Each structure stands twice: as C-alpha cells, then as structure tokens.
Amino acid sequence: MNEIPDQQSSYPPESIANTDSESKAQVSQKRKWYRSSFLPIFATVLLGLGLVWAQFIYDPIQGDALVNLISFSMSSLLGLILAFWFSFLSFFSRRTVLTIMIPLLLIGFGWAASIRRVEFDGDMKMNFVYRWEPPPILQQAHASPVQEEVGVYEESPTNFPAYRGRNFDGILVSPPLNKDWQANPPQELWRTDVGAGYASMAVVGNSVITLEQRENQEAVTCYNATTGQLKWIHSYPARFYEAMGGLGPRTTPTISEGRVFIAGAAGEALCLDFFTGKVIWSRNLLDDLNIPNVIWGQSSSPLVLENHIIFNPGGPDGDGLIALDPETGKTIWQAAGLSKYTEDNKTNHCGYSSPIMMNIHDVEQLIIFEGKGLRSCNIETGETLWHYPFENVAGVNSAQPVLLDDGHHIFISASYAMGSAVVDVQKSVDTNAEGIEKNSWTVEKVWHEERTLRSKFTSVIYREGYIYGLDEGIMMCIEPLTGKKQWKAGRFGHGQLVYADGTIVVMAEDGNLHLIEPNPTEFRELTSMMVLPDSSKVWNPQALADGIVYVRDHRQMAAFDLRRVTPEGN
Incomplete structure (x- = not known):
C-alpha cells in the first residue's frame, strides 16, 4: 500500500x-x-x-x-x-x-x-559663435588710411547722404537699374571686413562713411566708394552691448555741406570734417543731460536742418529731442521731456526711429515716432505741437512714419502686438484777445489694426497710393487710407527696403538682395542674389547711390554695381 x-x-x-x-x-x-x-x-x-x-x-x-x-x-x-x-x-x-x-x-x-557668444536674429533664433572660430580680423584696422587729394564737395541728387536717403523716406533718385540678374549678374566692386554694429552707410561723391565697433572704441570710418580702401578713421572710447541686440553702434552718419554728423550708441554727438575726419566738435548728450541710455542703445540718426542739427537722446515720457548748433555743437533748445528725469524715474523712452521733417497744412514741423507715440514739435523751439499715443510693451517704435499725399494723414507701424494705424492731423487758427493768431492742432485715429503690417525693424515704402512693408518679415501691400490688405507674400525676415527706378530694393535678413515690383494687385519678385553669405543676421540698411548698392552686416561690407548695361551704340 x-x-x-x-x-x-x-x-x-x-x-x-x-x-x-x-x-x-x-x-x-x-x-x-x-x-x-x-x-x-x-x-x-x-x-x-x-x-x-x-x-x-x-x-x-x-x-x-x-x-x-x-x-x-x-x-x-x-x-x-x-x-x-x-x-x-x-x-x-x-x-x-x-x-x-x-x-x-x-x-x-x-x-x-566653447561658446564665445550667442547672436539672436529678428525672430529670436539663436546662432552660436564658438571660441575656436577666429574673431573677425579687420583687414584695414592697422593700415594707414590713404590720403587722397581734397576735392570739391559733390552735391548730387543720386547721393545717399543720410539714413534711408536724403529725406529719410527710402525714395531715391537713381539711374536705370539692371533688373535681370540671372542674365547679367551685378559686378561685385569690392568687399572688406568691418567692425560690429548695425549702422548703414552715407555716400557722397567717392566717399562711403559708416560707424563700426573696433574693440573698445566706436569708429567713424570713411572708405573709397570705388575701391573700398580706407580713407580716414576717427575713433573714440565707447562700447555699447546688449545681449539680444548685440554689439556696436546703430545709427547712420548724416553728411551735409562738407561735414559728417554722428550719433553714437552710447550718446556721443560728433561733427567731423568730411574730407579728413578731423573733429570739429564733440559731446556726449547722455552725460551732459545726466540721463540713462535706452535699452537697445541710441538708434536715432541725426537730422540736419538749415541752422539746427536734431538729435533724439530721449525722455521718460518721450519728448526728448535736442537741437544743436551745427557750427559749435552748443544747445539751441531742448524739449520739455528732457527735464522730467528724476531719481525715481530713469526709464528712457526715446524710441528707435529718427526725427524727420514734415509739411502738414503748410506748417513745417519736426516729427518723431518715439517710444510713447507719434509727436510733432516746433522746429525753432522744440515745443510739442501735438502727440498721438502709440505705445507697445517693449517701447519699440522703429519704423519711420509716412506722410500721405494729401498732406495731413500719417501712417505709422510697429511690432509687439501694435500693427499699423493712420491718423488724421488737423489745424485750426485761433485768435487771442490781442489779435494774435495761433495754430491749434488735433490728431485723431482713422483706423488701427493690430494684425496689419507689423513693422519690427523695417520702414515702409509709400508709392502711388500704396504702402509696401514687411509684416513680421513677410512682404505686405496695403491701401493706407482704409487699411485694406492687397496681398501678403514673400519671406525676407526683418530686412530693409528702399525704392529706386521703379523697384523696391530689399536687403533681406538672410543676406540676399531682391528686386520687387511695387504692384498693388500681386506680389512680383523680379530677381535676387546672395550678397552677404554666411551672415546670421543683416540688420544694416543698404545704401544705394548712383546705381551702386552698398551692403553690410556686423562683419563685412561690399559694393555691387546695379546699373543697367547699355549696349554700345545706344
């Protein structure tokens, strides 16, 4: 069992x-x-x-x-x-x-x-510059400037003597341009290394004058327009750097009657001899006025009038223009906003556009698109005539305002959720008890659309009743009196625009140069070519003088002949 x-x-x-x-x-x-x-x-x-x-x-x-x-x-x-x-x-x-x-x-x-620095483009994309990459070596940094024979100051309608041209509006007088770059590529005349910064170039006669950062000094440099050879240089201790914006000066020299007027990023105001670069007068406006700099540096180019030179150092509530004597640099007047700084109020709202002249209802007046809005000032006294509030969270109004053909509507545009607007400026004449007449001004909104043509760095072109600009980097055409969008096409980043010979010349942020036909019915690109290769951002406005385009970024500068080739015998 x-x-x-x-x-x-x-x-x-x-x-x-x-x-x-x-x-x-x-x-x-x-x-x-x-x-x-x-x-x-x-x-x-x-x-x-x-x-x-x-x-x-x-x-x-x-x-x-x-x-x-x-x-x-x-x-x-x-x-x-x-x-x-x-x-x-x-x-x-x-x-x-x-x-x-x-x-x-x-x-x-x-x-x-291993990262030396980080560079941001206009859309906050990062580009890393590594320590093993050799820093830019300025070919002409230690070269002796070529002393050329002093010539006659050449006034010509095809000069480019100031920011965006003679009238600060980007509308240029030009010979006929070559508009088929595939069949006839423009000739590169010269190329040279330059110091950092976002200045444009002023071109008069055979001289190209710009601003550069060279180590711990800002430098006003003059180059031969034909060869690119350095003619003269004037340097002074100044260094402005901001992490997102970068290093160097931001303004464009203004040339007038044999003199060069400069607004440095850290507040320098200078007058130099056009032929030699020797200092006629110099002062630092921020130091003299005991005011702080603006966040992204002084960016307003000086405006030369008959007997005034206008700078925009800024004020806590705007209204910060100052007029200097072109001969001596002494103050003629300063706007009321400059006196409003206190120990508890040290924020500068000068904005980043440049002062311009406008004739509104037969009255010549200074117009500045400052951080607080659009302001008009009396040319002789600096007194505010009228002001239209237009402020974004960043206090960044960079695009130049445009007076429309009727002489009293003004177009303005900004980024940072602001968009575009048109205001109507009207004048009335009042008579006081003593029988003295005085102008009174009113300014009212015609329209304002936050998603229409948001201009971040780019000033617009106004031609034949239409506005052409970059809406956050994309070309847009609108009818300004109504704000109606005609079309939107073509990505150019936060580039720059000028108008010459019936075309809009676009310097795109990626280093390509384009020709666009200003057509209100459709977007038409005529031609394009790369002029600044390997650039992480091109924020420097191009200069176009006598059919030659001068382009630069914060590393190099070049010149290209855009003139139309005329067959022999024609």
Missing part, C-alpha cells in the same frame, strides 16, 4: 512557491516602473503637444519671436524634466545613471564653455 504524502507539509512544492514569489516581485517592480515612468511620459506628451501647437497652430500677434521663445522654453523644460527623472526618480541603477549622466554633463559643460 502506497503511503499518502502529507499534503500540509509538502504543498505547495518549493519550486512553485519560489515562482509565485518571483512573480509578485516582478509585478511589484513593474508597478514601480509604471509609476516612475508617468512623469517623463506625461511631460513628453504634454510638452510635445505644446511644441506642435506653438509651431503649427498658434498665430501670435507678436510674430515668430514669441513662437520661438515659447518653443525654446518648452524644449529646455522637457530636457530638464527628463534629466531630473532619469537621475533621481527612474528605476535605473546608480551605476547606470552615473555612467550616462557624467559624460553628458561633461559634454554639456564643455559645449557651453
């Missing part, structure tokens, strides 16, 4: 018990794994959807800069969350975590240490 085993002592078998124990451990381990994986999975899904939303769905009124800022922030946050999870919350062993994280940290620190 077989013995029946003791079930209580032998069941379950040891192997089965061990299996159940292992299964429970595996289940417990899986549960812990699932719980610890919730954070990275949730973060990846949530932030991934956020990135898709920002890049493909979100339509920000402030343009692509906000999209890129949101995308960068989300990507950085996701990376930090995953690194924290993997290091402290994941189910990986300490050895695995250290084996992976230590090399990654070393690589990350090494990469960060």
Whole structure:
C-alpha cells in the first residue's frame, strides 16, 4: 500500500512557491516602473503637444519671436524634466545613471564653455559663435588710411547722404537699374571686413562713411566708394552691448555741406570734417543731460536742418529731442521731456526711429515716432505741437512714419502686438484777445489694426497710393487710407527696403538682395542674389547711390554695381 504524502507539509512544492514569489516581485517592480515612468511620459506628451501647437497652430500677434521663445522654453523644460527623472526618480541603477549622466554633463559643460557668444536674429533664433572660430580680423584696422587729394564737395541728387536717403523716406533718385540678374549678374566692386554694429552707410561723391565697433572704441570710418580702401578713421572710447541686440553702434552718419554728423550708441554727438575726419566738435548728450541710455542703445540718426542739427537722446515720457548748433555743437533748445528725469524715474523712452521733417497744412514741423507715440514739435523751439499715443510693451517704435499725399494723414507701424494705424492731423487758427493768431492742432485715429503690417525693424515704402512693408518679415501691400490688405507674400525676415527706378530694393535678413515690383494687385519678385553669405543676421540698411548698392552686416561690407548695361551704340 502506497503511503499518502502529507499534503500540509509538502504543498505547495518549493519550486512553485519560489515562482509565485518571483512573480509578485516582478509585478511589484513593474508597478514601480509604471509609476516612475508617468512623469517623463506625461511631460513628453504634454510638452510635445505644446511644441506642435506653438509651431503649427498658434498665430501670435507678436510674430515668430514669441513662437520661438515659447518653443525654446518648452524644449529646455522637457530636457530638464527628463534629466531630473532619469537621475533621481527612474528605476535605473546608480551605476547606470552615473555612467550616462557624467559624460553628458561633461559634454554639456564643455559645449557651453566653447561658446564665445550667442547672436539672436529678428525672430529670436539663436546662432552660436564658438571660441575656436577666429574673431573677425579687420583687414584695414592697422593700415594707414590713404590720403587722397581734397576735392570739391559733390552735391548730387543720386547721393545717399543720410539714413534711408536724403529725406529719410527710402525714395531715391537713381539711374536705370539692371533688373535681370540671372542674365547679367551685378559686378561685385569690392568687399572688406568691418567692425560690429548695425549702422548703414552715407555716400557722397567717392566717399562711403559708416560707424563700426573696433574693440573698445566706436569708429567713424570713411572708405573709397570705388575701391573700398580706407580713407580716414576717427575713433573714440565707447562700447555699447546688449545681449539680444548685440554689439556696436546703430545709427547712420548724416553728411551735409562738407561735414559728417554722428550719433553714437552710447550718446556721443560728433561733427567731423568730411574730407579728413578731423573733429570739429564733440559731446556726449547722455552725460551732459545726466540721463540713462535706452535699452537697445541710441538708434536715432541725426537730422540736419538749415541752422539746427536734431538729435533724439530721449525722455521718460518721450519728448526728448535736442537741437544743436551745427557750427559749435552748443544747445539751441531742448524739449520739455528732457527735464522730467528724476531719481525715481530713469526709464528712457526715446524710441528707435529718427526725427524727420514734415509739411502738414503748410506748417513745417519736426516729427518723431518715439517710444510713447507719434509727436510733432516746433522746429525753432522744440515745443510739442501735438502727440498721438502709440505705445507697445517693449517701447519699440522703429519704423519711420509716412506722410500721405494729401498732406495731413500719417501712417505709422510697429511690432509687439501694435500693427499699423493712420491718423488724421488737423489745424485750426485761433485768435487771442490781442489779435494774435495761433495754430491749434488735433490728431485723431482713422483706423488701427493690430494684425496689419507689423513693422519690427523695417520702414515702409509709400508709392502711388500704396504702402509696401514687411509684416513680421513677410512682404505686405496695403491701401493706407482704409487699411485694406492687397496681398501678403514673400519671406525676407526683418530686412530693409528702399525704392529706386521703379523697384523696391530689399536687403533681406538672410543676406540676399531682391528686386520687387511695387504692384498693388500681386506680389512680383523680379530677381535676387546672395550678397552677404554666411551672415546670421543683416540688420544694416543698404545704401544705394548712383546705381551702386552698398551692403553690410556686423562683419563685412561690399559694393555691387546695379546699373543697367547699355549696349554700345545706344
């Protein structure tokens, strides 16, 4: 008879018990794994959807800069969350975590240490400049300027003596231009390295004058327009740097009657001899007035009138123009806003556009699109005639205002959720008790549309009743009296526009030069070519004088002959 085993002592078998124990451990381990994986999975899904939303769905009124800022922030946050999870919350062993994280940290620190600086374009995209990249070597930094024979100051309608041309409006007198660059590529006349900064060039006769940052000095430099050879240089201690905007001066020299007037980024106001670069007078307006600089540096180019030179150092509530004597540099008048600074109010709202002259209802007046809005001032006294509030969160009004053909409507445009507007300026004449007549002014909004033609850095072109400009980097045409959009096409980044010989010459932010036909019915690009290769951003306005275009960024400058080739015998 077989013995029946003791079930209580032998069941379950040891192997089965061990299996159940292992299964429970595996289940417990899986549960812990699932719980610890919730954070990275949730973060990846949530932030991934956020990135898709920002890049493909979100339509920000402030343009692509906000999209890129949101995308960068989300990507950085996701990376930090995953690194924290993997290091402290994941189910990986300490050895695995250290084996992976230590090399990654070393690589990350090494990469960060290798970055000399970060440059941002107009849409807040980053470009890294590494320490192993040799800094720009100015070919003519230590060269002796070529002393040319002093000639006659050449006044010509095809000169480019100031910012955006003679009238600060980008409308230029030009010989016929070559408009087929594929069949007849424009000839490159010369190319040279230059110092940092976002100045344009002033061109009179055979001289090209610009502003550069050379180490710890700002430099006014004069080049031969034909050869690119340095003719003279004047340097002075000044260095302005802002992390997003970058290094160097921002304004354009103004040439008038054999003199060069300069507004430096840190407040310098200078008058130099056109032929030699010798100083006639010099002062620092910010120091003299005991006022702070604006966030992105002094950016208003000087305006020369008959017996005044107008600068825009700024005021806490705007109204910060100052008129100097062109002969001596002494103050003729200063606007009331300059006296409003206190120890508790040190914010400068001078804006970033340049003062211009407008004739409104037969009255010549100074117009400045400052950080607080559009202002008109009396030329002889600086007294405010009228003011229209137009302020964005950044206090950045950079585009030049435009007086429409009727002589009393003014077009203005800005970025940072502002868009474009047209205001109507009206004059009435009042007579006081003594029988003295005095003008009274009113300014009213005609229209304002936040998503129409948001000009960030770019001033518009006004031709034959239509406005052409860059709406957050995309070309747009509108009818200014109504704000009606005609079309929107063509991506040029935050470039610059001038008009010559029936075409709009576009210097795009990526270094390409384009010719656009100003047509209100459709977008028509005529031709284009790369003129500033390998540039991370071209913010310097181009100069066009006598059919030669001068282009530069914060590293190099070049000249191209755009004149139409006339067949022999014609």
